[in-house]
Amino acid sequence: MKIDTLCVQGGWTPKCGEPRQVPIYQTTTFKYDTTQHMADLFDLKASGYFYTRLANPTNDAVAKKIAALEGGVAGILTSSGQAASTFAVLNLCNAGDHVVSSAQIYGGTFNLFAVSLKKLGIEFTFVDPDADAKTIAQAIRPNTKCIFGETVSNPSGCILDIAKFAKVAHAAGVPLIVDNTFPTPILCRPIEHGADIVVHATTKYMDGHSAQVGGCIVDSGNFDWTKYPERFAGLVAPDPSYHGLSYTQTFGKMAYIVKATAHLMRDFGSIPSPFNAFLVNLGLESLHVRIRRHAESALKIAKWLKTQKKVAWVNFAGLPDSPYHKLLRKQFDGNSPCGVMTFGIKGGRAASIRFMDSLKLVGIVTHVADAWTCVLHPASHTHRQLTDAQLKAAGIPPDLIRLSVGLEDPDDIIADLKQALAKIK
Numbered sequence: 001m002k003i004d005t006l007c008v009q010g011g012w013t014p015k016c017g018e019p020r021q022v023p024i025y026q027t028t029t030f031k032y033d034t035t036q037h038m039a040d041l042f043d044l045k046a047s048g049y050f051y052t053r054l055a056n057p058t059n060d061a062v063a064k065k066i067a068a069l070e071g072g073v074a075g076i077l078t079s080s081g082q083a084a085s086t087f088a089v090l091n092l093c094n095a096g097d098h099v100v101s102s103a104q105i106y107g108g109t110f111n112l113f114a115v116s117l118k119k120l121g122i123e124f125t126f127v128d129p130d131a132d133a134k135t136i137a138q139a140i141r142p143n144t145k146c147i148f149g150e151t152v153s154n155p156s157g158c159i160l161d162i163a164k165f166a167k168v169a170h171a172a173g174v175p176l177i178v179d180n181t182f183p184t185p186i187l188c189r190p191i192e193h194g195a196d197i198v199v200h201a202t203t204k205y206m207d208g209h210s211a212q213v214g215g216c217i218v219d220s221g222n223f224d225w226t227k228y229p230e231r232f233a234g235l236v237a238p239d240p241s242y243h244g245l246s247y248t249q250t251f252g253k254m255a256y257i258v259k260a261t262a263h264l265m266r267d268f269g270s271i272p273s274p275f276n277a278f279l280v281n282l283g284l285e286s287l288h289v290r291i292r293r294h295a296e297s298a299l300k301i302a303k304w305l306k307t308q309k310k311v312a313w314v315n316f317a318g319l320p321d322s323p324y325h326k327l328l329r330k331q332f333d334g335n336s337p338c339g340v341m342t343f344g345i346k347g348g349r350a351a352s353i354r355f356m357d358s359l360k361l362v363g364i365v366t367h368v369a370d371a372w373t374c375v376l377h378p379a380s381h382t383h384r385q386l387t388d389a390q391l392k393a394a395g396i397p398p399d400l401i402r403l404s405v406g407l408e409d410p411d412d413i414i415a416d417l418k419q420a421l422a423k424i425k
């Protein structure tokens with residue numbers, strides 16, 4: 001099936017007389033006839049459902065669809081994008097381990113890594129994603145367990161050179177994890193460029209209607225954990241909490257996702273409600289149609305902003321003069337990365353705030369990447385916990401406005417931006 005067909009029909013194949021839409025299995029548990037049957041499920045000897053904290057058929061169908069879209073072997077839904085990034089790292093790292101991460105990542109992920117996971121004893125080194133492979137490789141340590149990056153960074157809009165990062169990771173014998181939230185697999189599939197694991201905030205375009213918060217992890221199945229049995233002992237060595245079962249030995253290419261389910265979900269419990277998974281699936285059924293329209297409208301609006309005298313700068317990889325345009329054309333389907341761009345108003349922070357406060361059709365919301373066009377001022381909102389030096393390192397000047405282009409008529413959006421620009425002296 002081609003990717004547009006997978007958006008509609010992936011993950012769920014109803015048999016004769018079964019519901020065409022994925023049913024919402026809104027249940028905590030599942031009933032069995034014999035003690036032995038359920039004991040086998042607990043031991044992972046049989047596959048089936050027993051408790052929704054570990055697995056649920058609605059969630060599994062949606063994870064299967066996203067895994068198919070990304071070209072992976074298996075996936076798992078999480079209760080948020082943050083939970084997906086947390087689990088993706090914790091599935092490989094213990095206290096005392098180290099991760100190399102691009103410095104150009106979502107503010108919430110930066111805080112998760114630099115503050116919260118650091119408190120658990122995992123060290124992070126943040127690297128400039130535009131640095132050459134040799135410089136990035138210098139950040140690798142003997143205890144490094146993975147490299148992390150973001151395909152299109154939120155909000156700074158950098159395009160990750162996935163092949164470059166994959167090369168550094170594989171030379172060091174560690175996997176590359178990529179957050180592919182903004183392009184979605186319709187516009188970019190990181191696994192095709194060498195990424196091993198992909199994470200998503202399904203909260204954004206996959207849902208597309210700001211109706212639920214959710215996340216997903218997809219494993220390509222390509223990384224051979226057994227080549228480094230000591231580095232990835234958690235996946236390769238016998239797990240005492242499962243009677244000495246080895247994930248790689250028992251589950252092969254599925255090892256990483258089975259461990260995330262059987263170990264992390266069991267213990268930390270960040271499962272989404274099956275109802276939320278159902279909402280993600282509704283969004284996925286039209287993702288291919290929506291994301292292309294988001295990207296096309298954003299390109300039109302970015303080009304218009306560039307012509308405006310009061311606009312100081314526009315950062316959008318879809319613009320042919322963007323330093324990321326070449327990478328975009330190499331790694332993406334089409335000539336526009338997503339619906340999100342950043343720009344600044346002449347006059348700095350104060351002018352940008354005045355412009356935003358004058359908007360009528362375009363709303364000020366924290367959210368991004370859904371049907372309604374919206375703006376955010378990261379220095380006052382999402383990134384207010386960062387110091388000026390950290391803002392600079394994250395590529396966020398104080399006048400930066402993040403514009404998320406929705407599915408309205410782009411001419412109506414332009415008209416609103418135009419009247420707000422006219423309010424600035």
Ligand SMILES: *Cc1c(COP(=O)(O)O)cnc(C)c1O
Pocket residue numbers: 080081082083106108109150154179181182200201202203204213214215
């Ligand atoms: C929003 C976002 C996240 C976090 O997702 P939540 O569902 O809000 O936890 C992670 N990465 C990127 C790129 C995001 O835009």
